Amino acid sequence: MIDPQLLRENPDIVRRSQQARRADAQLVDAAIEADRQRREAIAAFESLRAEQNAHGKQVAAAPKEQKAALVAQAQQLAADVKAAQAAATEAEARFAEVAGGIPNVIIEGVPEGGEDDFVTLREVGAKPTFDFEPRDHLALGERLDAIDMERGVKVSGSRFYFLKGVGARLELALMTYALDTALDAGFTPLITPTLVKPEVMSGTGFLGAHADEIYYLPNDELYLTGTSEVALAGYHADEIIDVSAGPLRYAGWSTCYRREAGSYGKDTRGIIRVHQFQKLEMFSYIDPADAEAEHERLLALQEGMLQSLGLAYRVIDTAAGDLGSSAARKFDVEAWVPTQGAYRELTSTSNCTTFQARRLGVRFRGEGGKTAPVATLNGTLATTRWLVALLETHQRADGSVVVPAPLRPYLRGLEVLEPVG
DSSP states (O other): OOOHHHHHHOHHHHHHHHHHTTOOTHHHHHHHHHHHHHHHHHHHHHHHHHHHHHHHHHHHHSOHHHHHHHHHHHHHHHHHHHHHHHHHHHHHHHHHHHHTTSOOOOOTTOOOSSGGGOEEEEEESOOOOOSSOOOOHHHHHHHTTOEEHHHHHHHHOTTOOEEOTHHHHHHHHHHHHHHHHHHHTTOEEEEOOSEEOHHHHHHTTOSSTTGGGSOEETTTTEEEOSSTHHHHHHTTTTOEEOOTTSOEEEEEEEEEEOOOTTOTTSSOSTTSSOSEEEEEEEEEEEOGGGHHHHHHHHHHHHHHHHHHTTOOEEEEEOOGGGSOSSOSEEEEEEEEETTTTEEEEEEEEEEOTTHHHHHHTOEEEOGGGOEEEOEEEEEEEEETTHHHHHHHHTBOTTSOEEOOGGGGGGGTTOOEEOOOO
C-alpha cells in the first residue's frame, strides 16, 4: 500500500495522484479516517495492556486478604484487553482494505488521463519501406514454417500457437541474446516459478482492476503469472536486504500466461495477443533515492536491444490512468509494425517506488540502521511478441526474412530465413 505517513502528512499529494489517474479521490479521506481509527484502537489496546501488566505486579505483591478482589479486577482487565486487541486487529484490517484500494502515488510529471493521453518522448529509427506488398508476421511465419496457429488452436484453443523450426529457434535466439545483454549489465539470471501464492500476487498489485486476466487454480490456491515480475518481487519478501553497495538486479526468464480478458476481437490474428508466451524480465531492488536513475537505466537497455535489432520504435510516457496500481511511472517502448501502419507495444519499464516492497515486507537499512521499504523496478528485455516486429521489418519480397546480425551467432550463423516449399 501507499506510505501511511505520506497519507497523514501530505494527503493532497495522494489526492492529486488519484485525480490524475481518474480514480476516486474520496478514498483518500476514507483511508485517513481508517488510519485515525486504527491508531486510536492500537493506543487503547496498548494502554490497557500496560494497565494489565501493572495490575499483575500489584496482585503478586498484595496481602492475602486483598488478592480475591484484585484477581477479579485482573479477570475483567484481561477481558477488556482481549476486546481491545480484537478491535485493534479489526481496525488494522479495515485500514489495510481501504488504503489497499489506493494505487501507487504517481511521480511528478506523469501525464494525467487515460490510455490515449500518453506523451511521446521520442521516435527512433527509420520506419521500413518496401517496393512490394509486405506480408504480416503470420503470413511470413506460415511461409517459413515457423508459426502454426491452426494446430495451436486444435490442441489448446484460440490464442494458442506452435513455434516450429526456425520460429522456435528465432525465439530462443532472441531470448538468449536478451539474457546475455542482462548479464553484461550485471543482472543475476533466475528461472522463476510460474505459479505463486495469492499473497505474492496481491503484494505486487496484480489482483486489482485486471485480476480477471490472471489464471487461478482454486484447488491449489495458486496463480499462474503473467510476468516473472511477480515471482521476482516475492523473492525477497519479508527480508531485510543489503543495497548499500548498489541495487540487487535480477533477470527472470519464464513462460507467462494471460487470459486476455476483455480483448475479444482485438489482435486475433497471429501472436500479438496470446495466452502463453516467453519473457525475460529485468527486476531491481534499490534505495528509493536512486530509483528514478535506475528507471532510465532499464529503459536504455531496452532501447539498446531494439536499436541493435534494427527496429523503429517510439518511447511514450504512459498516462496516470493507464499505469496499473503498482507503477508510479511507466515508459512503454513501441515498435513499428509495417502491415498495421502503427506502433505496437513490445516492452515497458515501471518504477513502482516502495509500493510493492511495502506490501511484501522487503526492507533495507538506511542511515542509523533504521529499516525502510526498498524501491522496486521492472522492465521487459525480450518477449515472444518481438517476433512480430522482427519478421515484418526484415522481410524481403520472396517471403524470406533477414536475420539481424546480433541474433546470427545464436542461430549457428544463419543469415536469412527462407520460405519452405
